[in-house]
Amino acid sequence: MAFITGQAVRGENFWGRPYLMEDIVEKIESGEHILLVAPRRVGKTSLMYHLMDTMSEEYIMVYVDTEAEHSVDDFWQKLFNELMDEAFIATLQNKASALWNRIKSIRPTEIGMKGVKFGDSAPIDYKKAFLSLLSSIDEGKKLVVLLDEFSQTVENIIQHESPQEAERLLQTHREIRQNHKAPSKVVFIYAGSIGLESVVSNIKATKHINDLAPIKVPPLEKEDAKAFVFDLCRRNDMELQESEVVYLLDKIEWLIPFYIQLVGQELKRLYRRNAAIDNAMIDKAIDKVLENRVAFVHWEERLNILPGRERRYAKDILSFISKEGHIKTAELHNMATKYQLKEAKSKSVIHTLEYDGYINNNDNVRIYRFNSPLLKIWWYRNVAN
Ligand SMILES: Nc1ncnc2c1ncn2[C@@H]1O[C@H](COP(=O)(O)OP(=O)(O)OP(=O)(O)O)[C@@H](O)[C@H]1O
Ligand SMILES: [Mg+2]
Known part of the structure; x- marks a missing residue:
């Protein structure tokens, strides 16, 4: 095991997280869909890889990173293409022959920009094609779709298409999850470096994800x-x-x-x-x-998705804590007034900072501190001053 400080780790480089794995596997076995909740760099992707490498034969694992997708259509196309990937198909031949046959029946020439053709039929869109493939999954098998950076995709769609389109994607996912046939066939695991819950609550669409079983990825004991x-x-x-x-x-x-x-x-x-x-x-x-700027700078950059005053408020809070060691709720209140933020907005910023792994108030509900003293010092040296 060499030191690895960039890419997600895999195989012998993965430090086992047995309890966490059991929590996840138990949910998968009971057909629940999972939201992996963890701040940046905690090890979500590595966990997903480990799941892919270790789940038993009855599970067909597919990993998709949709960070670069900026539209609903692109999302479905990327997922579909992942299922058409040679390496993925190769794993199916012995394990899930019905699905393998079905995928093989789709001729590559008929996969175009707009959609995909099954046999003689007219082109259908990638979402429908994905749903259609679900119905071909072999008896007793289950497809586990690991959707990494899904929250970034939702954020991208909000920015590049519209909040309505993002909501449409979330709604479709919920429909697939709730479909009476789907639970036995497919399990979704969503993860992302930005909190899906905060992205979704910004467009008031929390109802579309409240059926997900959240699993927190904590630091090591x-x-x-x-x-x-x-x-x-x-x-x-x-x-x-x-x-x-x-x-x-x-x-x-x-x-x-x-x-x-x-x-x-x-x-x-x-x-x-x-x-x-x-x-x-x-x-x-x-x-x-x-x-090492690269190791920390994303903590600052990530806040840029907040609108102007909220962003400045969030950065000011962190700078204050980096200097003073902590911040009390009364001081937070004063600062929110300075930025003309109402209580609800101020709370949502603080929630984002807590949820995304910057700060906690574990010792005293009225006092917030950095989770990581390393980040605290980095912030003090590079942002606060
Ligand atoms: N189980 C593990 N064993 C050993 N190292 C790990 C483990 N999990 C994470 N790491 C370390 O953390 C780094 C980041 O891991 P990973 O990419 O899986 O995290 P992530 O939560 O997906 O990050 P991001 O939010 O940036 O996508 C790895 O390069 C490695 O240094
Ligand atoms: Mg990752």
């Missing part, structure tokens, strides 16, 4: 994180004492695998030069991580 660090060290021929691991984890605090990998990677670089790791070296590695 301390003991699990410890074991993860030891494992990474062992595989990278690094020796670390328990007291140093504890020091490192205390510094990271918000224990997502990504931050652990980032610090580990820097530590390895330093270790090469001096194999005696101590707390000062850990501090140095963390400082180096904080110079």
